[in-house]
Amino acid sequence: MRQVAAGPRPEVAEPAPWSFPEPSRATLPNGLRVRAFDMPGQHVLSIQLGIPAPLAGEPRDLEGVALIMVRCLDLGTQRHTADEMAELLARKGIALHSAIGERGVVVQVDTISRNLPAALDLLVECLTEATFPDAEVRREVRHRLADIGQDRADPGSLASLHFIETYFDQGDRASRPAGGSRETVSRISAQDVRDYHARVMHPDGATLAVAGDLTGIPWEELLERAFRSWPSNPDHRPAPAPRGLRAAHAGRIVLVDRPGAVQTELQVGGPGPGRSDELGWGPYQVLSFAVGGAPQARIDRVLREERGYTYGIRAGFRPRSHGGLFTALGSVRGEVTVEAVEALLQILDLQGEDLTDAELNHAAGYQARTAPGRFATCEAVAGEAVSLALDELDVDFVTRTVNQVRTLQPQVAREAWDRHRGAPWTVVLVGDAQHADGIRALGRGQVDVVAQPREPSASPSRTDDAGTLA
Template sequence: MTTAPIARPEVTAPGRWEFPTPTTTRLANGLTVHMYDVPGQYVVAARLIVPLSVRWEPREKEGVISLLSRLLDEGTEQHTTEEFTELLERRGIALGAGLSDGGLHVDLDVPARNLPAALELMCAAIATPSFPEKQVGRLVRTRLAEIEQERASAPHRAAKELAATYFDASERASRPTAGTIETVKGLTRADVADFHRAHIGPTHATLVLAGDFGDTDVSALVADAFGAWAPLPRPVEPEPRPALRAPDAVRIVLVDRPGSVQSEITVAGPGPDRHVEPAWAAYPVLGFVVGGSPNARVDAVLREEKGYTYGMRASFRPRRAGGLFVTAGSVRTEVTADALTLLLGILDDARAGFSQAECRDGVDFIRNTAPGRYATADAVAEEAAALVLDGLDLDFTTTNLDRMAALTPEDLTQAYGRFVTGEWTIIVVGDATAYADQLGTLGRGQVTVVAN
């Protein structure tokens, strides 16, 4: 008995996808609230964003905002450290805070049934933190130990040296966001409390919530929790500007680690922010095509053909204003010079253009994986919070994906060449004696060796 062959189903192109649209309200104290109803997501994600710039820190107290963020879950005027921790644990609340280029963010994830209590604790953490003296001292010591730990990590050490080399010494961006040993060791509770009193308030803040709210009146819950947060008059932040690049940034800096069996390579140049005209859409695609996957140009040579690395990644990294194009990864010490030569050749040669297949693959990957990337409440909240911090419209994600669909290889070539001119800042962390002479012959600027 024979059976008829089963006809293969036709695969149609995926339809257009849109990032969710929020319901937006504004409290009397100035707090803006964006609410995203995400069906089936019963763990609600909340992100509270307060625009801040580390440029506002006094030079001798750099790191005070980072320390402040780490202290927000260490107790409030209403609860001791232990009581606050117990309340979070009892309700299944994950609460934390951090600092990005655009400002301070407080992150909360909680089962939907416990959202009222969670919002009250979130407000207490940001509005009335107690900054216990004991915890201030502990976290200062933690940051000092962290600095030493970062020094021992090649990627962290490379990132620190890149900032110091790439940006002009007058720029705050040239120094660690969380502060240095010299600035952190003298920080006190009074420093943190004074900064909080002067800069943290609801007037310019935004709360983003995402999850399955069911029949819950989330607007009422937010008003109950945050309505009493007193407004804080303060001048509006000046228009952000790109940090100045150092006049001697185009050079090679070797961070010497005698005996290291690997070299951490970082190659950086200018890049755009997400406000770039005519659109940001080309730059995520370029990052993917040049160095965003094992099949990208960089890994096709350095990993698959040469076997020099487990993987190197390239990406455009937007800041609040301006940005960087960074390629980074590790290689074996004995192939450092050859690997760097090949890498620079790949990056420079890309200015000659991109193929239709590369354009299609990059666009399809980013656009077709978007529904999966933003399928959870925390991913939606994170994206919306990032848009707020960047000063972008909340439909930016959808508009950007639509623009991406229309990209051509010529668009990619033009966008890449606009910023990637071959004026590289190169950092190599490893055994400098093994390749310093070879790198000096590359013609990529002065070679400087610094201690680890």
């Protein structure tokens, strides 16, 4: 075999600067803002509609009505029954999904390009002609009640429920589940859903993102034709988003007793920034990765690799409409609960100056280099555009953030970390109460032990996805 002399290894150059796709823009006659992203080669289009309808606008005694509304949106219209609508969507290869969030409602339609007109027509039919049949609403209410029982039985969901209840002020919508409680959901009728739909589902302030291969598609003409039957309501004013006020006594530890639990689920949180922070959002993406966003991050390096307490704990900054949070969540072996909580809080008590240049530069490099991959699909692009619009931000926010990450100086990241530290942590543990004395001995403040809530034994079986948490 002939030997080939090895030449010098090629140098791996830094990737070129990357920009989020720039959309074509339009505003339809009814006021709906459109962002169209031409992504050649992606023939399954993603159409996503963001409607500002913050959960704070739900009637207090009917919380959960927004979730029931979106689950029933395609379950019957003035022209089609639920079965007929399902058949139409399946025949045309159209997927329609809807969801709620803190800031509003998102309706997503995925379709191949040649079926775009049909997909838009069915979308608008659901927006303007949904009838919310009594039987369908009752069924979805039963599903949501089953979800609530499942959430109370699952340690991770239970920790999240107790966390928002402990961290946020009781008068703030953020302190209660996005999908409503057993008490409020059980009151919801079909008429309540119709009334809520009529009040919040308007194009005023809404944004529609269309992403995919738009070559040869007269998208603006198709959108104008489809949405002409969704009229503007100049008098409509969305409710303000919840402030996310922190409770006066949020800095404490709550231990939810699960006798005999072999693992302890934990969630730790404190104040964090929103995406409009003065230092920019880039430093917080880097900090999230460096502290708790990867197996080699500080938390897992200690709790998983060095001590074997956990399979993994993830942590990071979570922006909200007003401000945000830093949270860490995961599970640890029950017998090391006290040691794991102590170690985790010691890590989270770090000062900005404790973060090394090496770990910050590694985190920044990873975040900057993987950004193109995170937005490689039309679904991801349309979803980000709608999410930003609901936060009243434009898509250039992504490009600016990635550029900031790519050129980030470690000292800026250190300043960002210190900027939001100082308040005592909110700690929620779901595990055996036998650990309570050991947790108290850590001297980390008030420790409250509460019993795990019991759900009615006659709860129906779970048949749908659980409601999201605020």
